[in-house]
Amino acid sequence: MPFPNLDSVESILAIVIVFGVLVFVHELGHFLLAKRAGILCREFALGMGPKIFSVKRGETEYTLRLLPIGGMVRMAGEDPELDILKPHMEVTLVRDAVGKVTRILLDGPSGDERGAVTGTIVRFDLEQALSIVLDTEGEQRTFSVHPQAHLVKDGYEVQIAPLNRQFKGKTIMQRFWAIFAGPAANFLLAFVLFIVIGLAYGVPSNGPILGDILPNGPAAKAGLQAGDKVISIQGQPVSTWKELVEIVGKSPDKDLGFVVLRGNQQISAKVHVFNEKNVGKIMVTNAITYAPGEVLQYGANQTYEFTAMILKSLGMLFTGTVGLKDLSGPVGIFKMTGEFAQQGLAILMKWAAVLSINLGLFNLLPLPALDGGRLAFLVAEALRGRPVDPHKEGMVHFLGFALLMLLILVVTWNDLQRLFTE
Known part of the structure; x- marks a missing residue:
């Protein structure tokens, strides 16, 4: 089977839900900030192409379109919808x-x-x-x-749409935030997903508390137990898991004196540190915690770390370290989403968070047709003191969109080649 991950209704449903949520949240960011600025939002759409469902609520038409490749918030002033009215008519x-x-x-x-x-x-x-x-x-x-x-x-x-209800009739900052809110919503979604994962499954504790202890490992042989809180090592106070790892890591093949708190009792133990490639190990993990404070910190740290990792990968692409042949497009991402869906809800949610960060960062690239390209034109307007000619900007975005579609075709071809050679 060329698509082994799509052999179940659950996998297909997971793909639809993940991508639907990512696009919905992105467009919702645009929509809410545009409405807050007083911009008339004519349409909130999921998908592209022909409409398959629509309902009007207030000033906005909410639509579902045939092709599941994005979405849009159509704001007043962004298309010539009123050109139908002419003199002498x-x-x-x-x-x-x-x-x-x-x-x-x-x-x-x-x-x-x-x-x-x-x-x-x-x-x-x-x-x-x-x-x-x-x-x-x-x-x-x-x-x-x-x-x-x-x-x-x-x-x-x-x-x-009177001028004060149009996108172009708003201040530079109001327009900036209406555009930036889409990618920002994706980062917020990733942060929330990591928090939900932490609350449901727990997160590694920042405190120096022992979790799982490998049988016959150094810690187990020394009599240490899960739940022990390390107070000091070799007389050096320990207050975080990072400090514990650093002290142990610098002491391969050494005997370290641990003082731990077990219940209300302090216990001393001598631990012979294992040497693994010149790095000290005692074969333990840190404890799992559900504490809201640590879960929030975990969500922020995970969002930051994955953002930094993706930015590094983008940098490698622009420097030529990574080529287009190494990129995955929609087909590859759909395939991976189906595979992660089969590994459990926690894995799927983490993958969705990573995809959300990817979507946010990709849209912030200063390329035509992307949110980052539109933000670049707003920055140019602020520096010049006047907007760029709308026709010229429209042409730049049109060419950028064409190049973006070409890029999608290239990476999709890469996906298909990998798919049928596996």
């Missing part, structure tokens, strides 16, 4: 009780709108002045437009 205006336009019908009146006005557009401003001027039977009339008015064409409604 005949429209029908529907107004509320105070005379503000709430709906602009491009297909003509349906016949049941009371007080509707039909005419030809002379000019309009739906971003700042929020007004529209119509020629009705040779007379020009100006109408005030409600800031949440809708354009209606072919039965499809689009809410207008």
Whole structure:
């Protein structure tokens, strides 16, 4: 079987859930900070391509799309959705009780709108002045437009977006945080996953408390027991597991005097340290703890350590130490996710946390079409004192997206070659 990890419903379900959660959390970060800044979010989508499910709540349409290769938050001002309205176009205006336009019908009146006005557009401003001027039977009339008015064409409604509701209408910092929040949410997810793992399965204690003791090892021969708390070694006080490891590690083939606390009793023991490649070992592990403080520290340490490790790997890629042939794409990642799913929930959750950090870091790379590329343009805007030409920025992102798709094809080809040669 070319996909041995996909031979069970559980593995497939694990892949769907892991990637669905990673994408959802990433897009949720964008969504929440955009909403906080007052940006109109037209769509919150999981997946790309054709819609297979959608529901509208408030101003936002929540959609599920066919291709499970990402997601998006479509913010007002990022696409030309209002270009359908043109001068000299005949429209029908529907107004509320105070005379503000709430709906602009491009297909003509349906016949049941009371007080509707039909005419030809002379000019309009739906971003700042929020007004529209119509020629009705040779007379020009100006109408005030409600800031949440809708354009209606072919039965499809689009809410207008005044400039203060558009992405481009916000300050540089508001836009920066709305973009940065996506990758940041992935780091937060990794941190939370590591904490959940710690609370469910425990974490290695930072204290100098003995856990598992290897039978016939130095510690066992000296009479030390699981749960003993090391107070001192050779008269040197010990307060952390790191200190214990450092003292033992520097003492291969030596006899060390341990003082441990067992219950309420202090016990002394002489331990002959084993020499393993010039490093001292006494064949013990540290105890497992569920203490909230240590679990939080474990979550932070794991997030930091994996972030540093992935950054180092990225550095090796850019310096040429690692080539494209060594990278894995979606196929390889799906395969590994299925395999980890079969090894248990704790392993799968840890893998999901690592993938989340990967997703966050990858999106922060200053490359076009990625969040990092958009942040780079915002930094350039802040330094220049004016934004980069939108058409030029759009072209850069388009080319970047094309190159990104090419990269995905290359690494997918690598995955397939490895898959069928295993």
